[in-house]
Amino acid sequence: MQNILSWITANEQMFYIVILMIFVGIEVIGRVPSVLHTPLMSGANAIHGVVVIGAIIVMGKAEANNYLSLILGFLAVVLGTLNVVGGFVVTDRMLEMFKSKKKK
Amino acid sequence: MQLSILTLLYLIASVTFIIGLRMLSHPATARKGNLIAAAGMALAIFGTIFLYRDENGNKLHNYLFIFAGLILGSLIGTLAAKKVKMTAMPEMVSLFNGMGGACAALIAMIEFNHLSTLLSQVPDITYPVAFVTNDGRSAIAGRLLIILAGLIIGSVSFAGSVVAWGKLNGKVKDFSFKGQHIFNIVLLLIILSLAALLIFDFTKSSNNIFYLIFGLSIIYGVFFVLPIGGADMPVVISLLNSFTGVAAACGGFLYNNKVMLTGGILVGAAGTLLTILMCKAMNRSLLNVLVGSFGGGSNAASSTQTAGNYKEITLNDAAVVMSYASKVVIVPGYGLAVAQAQHVCHELEKLLEEKGVNVTYAIHPVAGRMPGHMNVLLAEADVNYEKLLEMEQANEDFKNTDVVLILGANDVVNPAAKTDPASPIYGMPILEVEQSKLVIVNKRSMKPGYAGIENMLFFQPKTSMLFGDAKGVLQKLVAEIKTL
Numbered sequence: 001m002q003n004i005l006s007w008i009t010a011n012e013q014m015f016y017i018v019i020l021m022i023f024v025g026i027e028v029i030g031r032v033p034s035v036l037h038t039p040l041m042s043g044a045n046a047i048h049g050v051v052v053i054g055a056i057i058v059m060g061k062a063e064a065n066n067y068l069s070l071i072l073g074f075l076a077v078v079l080g081t082l083n084v085v086g087g088f089v090v091t092d093r094m095l096e097m098f099k100s101k102k103k104k
Numbered sequence: 105m106q107l108s109i110l111t112l113l114y115l116i117a118s119v120t121f122i123i124g125l126r127m128l129s130h131p132a133t134a135r136k137g138n139l140i141a142a143a144g145m146a147l148a149i150f151g152t153i154f155l156y157r158d159e160n161g162n163k164l165h166n167y168l169f170i171f172a173g174l175i176l177g178s179l180i181g182t183l184a185a186k187k188v189k190m191t192a193m194p195e196m197v198s199l200f201n202g203m204g205g206a207c208a209a210l211i212a213m214i215e216f217n218h219l220s221t222l223l224s225q226v227p228d229i230t231y232p233v234a235f236v237t238n239d240g241r242s243a244i245a246g247r248l249l250i251i252l253a254g255l256i257i258g259s260v261s262f263a264g265s266v267v268a269w270g271k272l273n274g275k276v277k278d279f280s281f282k283g284q285h286i287f288n289i290v291l292l293l294i295i296l297s298l299a300a301l302l303i304f305d306f307t308k309s310s311n312n313i314f315y316l317i318f319g320l321s322i323i324y325g326v327f328f329v330l331p332i333g334g335a336d337m338p339v340v341i342s343l344l345n346s347f348t349g350v351a352a353a354c355g356g357f358l359y360n361n362k363v364m365l366t367g368g369i370l371v372g373a374a375g376t377l378l379t380i381l382m383c384k385a386m387n388r389s390l391l392n393v394l395v396g397s398f399g400g401g402s403n404a405a406s407s408t409q410t411a412g413n414y415k416e417i418t419l420n421d422a423a424v425v426m427s428y429a430s431k432v433v434i435v436p437g438y439g440l441a442v443a444q445a446q447h448v449c450h451e452l453e454k455l456l457e458e459k460g461v462n463v464t465y466a467i468h469p470v471a472g473r474m475p476g477h478m479n480v481l482l483a484e485a486d487v488n489y490e491k492l493l494e495m496e497q498a499n500e501d502f503k504n505t506d507v508v509l510i511l512g513a514n515d516v517v518n519p520a521a522k523t524d525p526a527s528p529i530y531g532m533p534i535l536e537v538e539q540s541k542l543v544i545v546n547k548r549s550m551k552p553g554y555a556g557i558e559n560m561l562f563f564q565p566k567t568s569m570l571f572g573d574a575k576g577v578l579q580k581l582v583a584e585i586k587t588l
Contacts, residue, residue, distance in 0.1 A: 035494075
């Protein structure tokens with residue numbers, strides 16, 4: 001128990017961010033119209049692609065002879081980038097159609 | 105200096121994520137919001153590549169691999185996102201989500217390996233390993249906890265997303281067996297207890313347990329999504345989306361990286377709320393969706409009654425009544441999406457408009473495969489935005505409507521939702537098409553829709569059926585109207 005408490009203390013900042021972000025996340029999309037559910041989901045999907053940063057760090061730290069890390073890390077970078085780039089492009093494609101509509 | 109620039113970049117990126125999400129939830133600003141978040145992401149990624157230093161001040165290396173991965177991922181991602189048909193958008197989102205989950209799981213794996221090699225070099229370590237070392241840095245058990253959380257959530261999200269993708273694609277069929285929910289709960293409990301065992305009793309043979317947890321998590325992800333009906337996939341994808349957010353946040357915890365933490369938790373929270381909102385649009389609870397009493401089970405079909413006779417209408421008659429009506433409302437549904445009939449549909453609308461008929465579209469919030477899906481599809485076919493009516497508005501209009509043309513929609517116009525408390529869709533808001541003077545229903549057959557229930561609308565005297573694939577029928581209808 002003591003262990004866990006001091007772990008929380010050691011990571012105090014991180015826990016604050018977690019809690020505040022939960023509320024921000026809920027607040028920020030509070031009144032989204034149902035028309036936008038799909039694009040919003042897709043946009044959020046692209047944002048969690050930040051995980052690719054972790055993959056880059058893993059990859060960049062891997063020793064040149066640690067093949068397991070290199071292979072898995074490379075795979076992680078590819079997949080993470082897929083998530084980010086694909087996510088933003090798909091979202092943009094969806095929203096582009098909403099836009100061109102309004103101009104006419 | 106360089107590190108503080110990186111910190112600043114991360115800060116900017118975090119803010120763009122929040123602003124981006126906010127703008128994404130308003131129609132007028134949505135597209136800009138997406139681009140802002142993308143710009144923030146680019147800053148964070150390139151900042152990491154060039155400015156990151158580890159605790160000892162070392163730069164990253166393996167640039168060749170990193171850039172190769174980035175370029176490969178960008179190429180495939182862009183190509184896939186550009187090539188995908190509008191109707192297949194939802195499964196694409198699901199697949200990308202799965203990739204993110206897999207990425208998080210891979211990171212967890214590498215970090216675990218790293219940790220266990222590190223531990224094997226320490227000769228006499230005391231077990232259970234401590235959460236915190238004396239110097240106050242988060243130590244082995246804390247790291248293990250985060251690694252395991254990232255692994256489990258990431259793998260479940262990956263496996264689940266791939267199954268959801270297959271289901272929307274029609275490659276994977278609904279599958280459930282008796283006691284599946286109990287099986288799932290037991291499986292989850294086993295995974296969690298193995299994780300606890302690993303944290304509190306870490307030994308050198310723990311590697312095997314780690315990979316066992318990975319395997320079980322994948323299996324859990326598959327069985328979590330398999331029994332859920334195809335119509336509920338949007339909700340599931342949204343839920344898995346928020347899972348991946350949390351998995352990404354675990355990575356942020358691991359590297360003490362605030363932008364990953366912010367982005368991950370932000371999506372985790374927003375995704376969860378979005379999931380609940382989607383359920384609300386369908387008037388169902390999340391629990392109901394997950395337990396899958398709706399699409400998955402065979403119980404729903406039992407309410408089939410012999411409902412009487414329906415009548416068919418010929419193409420020619422349909423063309424005539426629509427051409428001479430003063431107001432026509434089109435109700436698009438899943439059938440339209442499957443048949444890719446949005447362009448012909450727009451052609452029909454233009455043709456009727458030329459003849460002086462007032463044509464609008466009534467969009468049910470959950471029509472198609474995902475909320476908002478119909479809007480996207482019709483927008484692709486250049487249908488004027490103002491012609492799309494939301495449900496409330498459409499329901500007021502039906503009284504003054506001469507002809508309602510239903511294209512492959514079923515459950516969203518089923519009057520049982522209002523009249524029959526025993527019906528599984530009772531209470532779901534519907535489009536009240538039966539208030540108009542004439543209803544023409546285009547379907548491929550009399551087979552019930554996703555909910556597996558009979559639709560009494562089809563047997564009402566004012567309803568006529570027009571069987572066939574939506575695209576084919578519309579093409580013939582257009583040709584017919586041209587000859588009039």
